[in-house]
Structure formats: C-alpha cells, structure tokens
Amino acid sequence: MHFFHLYREQIKEKDLVIPDDRLTERECNIIALLSARRRANFYLQLKSEFFNITGRRVPAQYLKYKFDEKKSIIKNRDGR
Numbered sequence: 001m002h003f004f005h006l007y008r009e010q011i012k013e014k015d016l017v018i019p020d021d022r023l024t025e026r027e028c029n030i031i032a033l034l035s036a037r038r039r040a041n042f043y044l045q046l047k048s049e050f051f052n053i054t055g056r057r058v059p060a061q062y063l064k065y066k067f068d069e070k071k072s073i074i075k076n077r078d079g080r
Helices: 002-006 025-054 060-078
Strands: none
Touching: 025 060
C-alpha cells in the first residue's frame, strides 16, 4: 500500500466514504485512495486505447480537458 501517497492529493469529496460498523476509518481512506487512483488512471487508459484504435497520440491532459469542457457546456446550458 506504499503507492497510496501518490494519489492522496487527488482525493476529492466524491471519493470519500464515512466509516460505520462495517468499514473502519482506515478502510474508508483506502476506498478513497483507490477511487482517486481509478479516476487518475482513466485518462491514461483512454489515451492508450485511443492510440491502439486510431494510431494517433493525444495527451491524457487534453482528453481530461475535453471532458471538463463538455461538463461546463452542459452545466451552463442547464443553468446549474
């Protein structure tokens, strides 16, 4: 579990879960870290799969930007 420190600063509110009688605080922290890691790896995997299909290299940060751009357009359109 030594790699978790790499994702600690990427944890967002949506990654957090609350401890209860089934999950300890440590286990909830692990879930949050795994969620952050999965989100971080999403764009790297998407970049790789896009290259495998198209042969074009697109930076992972650009893919993230495009998704964020879409969210912003939808949010502004819907007035949220």
